[in-house]
Amino acid sequence: MEKHKCTRISKLLSLALRHKPEQLGLELDRAGWADVGLLLQRLAAVGLPLSREELESLVRENNKQRFRFSGDGQRIRANQGHSIPVDLQLEQLEPPSVLFHGTALRNLGPIQEKGLCRQQRQHVHLSADEATALQVGSRHGQPIVLRVAAGEMHRQGFAFFKSDNGVWLTGHVPPAFFSFD
Numbered sequence: 001m002e003k004h005k006c007t008r009i010s011k012l013l014s015l016a017l018r019h020k021p022e023q024l025g026l027e028l029d030r031a032g033w034a035d036v037g038l039l040l041q042r043l044a045a046v047g048l049p050l051s052r053e054e055l056e057s058l059v060r061e062n063n064k065q066r067f068r069f070s071g072d073g074q075r076i077r078a079n080q081g082h083s084i085p086v087d088l089q090l091e092q093l094e095p096p097s098v099l100f101h102g103t104a105l106r107n108l109g110p111i112q113e114k115g116l117c118r119q120q121r122q123h124v125h126l127s128a129d130e131a132t133a134l135q136v137g138s139r140h141g142q143p144i145v146l147r148v149a150a151g152e153m154h155r156q157g158f159a160f161f162k163s164d165n166g167v168w169l170t171g172h173v174p175p176a177f178f179s180f181d
């Protein structure tokens with residue numbers, strides 16, 4: 001598939017599977033799954049026809065592995081990043097002792113005051129490596145990377161999850177648990 005079309009479909013899938021399924025006339029179930037057959041029909045209806053094989057290759061080759069199929073291949077969902085309330089049924093896990101969060105420098109004031117909040121999404125997103133966090137922060141402006149004492153938070157009872165594409169998720173990071181240079 002042509003790269004431009006691929007990116008367009010990927011963005012539309014992120015929108016529909018994380019935020020606004022109604023945009024494509026889809027419904028997600030409680031765990032965030034949408035029907036693949038219906039999705040292909042709806043994409044064709046908005047002028048983006050693609051075959052099942054093309055959708056499979058888009059999911060397989062997506063740079064951040066944003067989507068996955070159900071075991072039977074009948075359904076598809078986003079691995080993380082939702083703003084609508086879905087239960088991804090992720091298992092709680094012990095995180096590495098340090099995780100990273102990239103943000104824009106201008107957010108630092110409110111973050112120091114209130115901690116890291118999930119904002120529009122269901123979770124605060126954290127990365128296992130600093131380079132990824134830097135990229136995430138750069139999406140918002142001049143980036144700064146916070147080091148989150150995830151191991152200590154976990155010991156104190158905060159829940160951590162890891163999405164199927166390797167993003168660490170938690171509900172809120174109070175100011176006591178992060179530092180920066």
Ligand code: HQG
Binds near residue numbers: 107111121124167
């Ligand atoms: C900031 C991408 C003010 C927070 C990435 C962030 C990620 C606060 C922004 C995924 C705040 C929310 C998520 C507070 C947090 N005051 N600002 N108290 N607490 N913030 O996009 O983590 O390409 O919702 O620092 O790779 O940037 O979409 O979250 O800057 O995994 O697949 O509020 O999105 O993945 O922004 O990114 P976002 P994020 P995809």
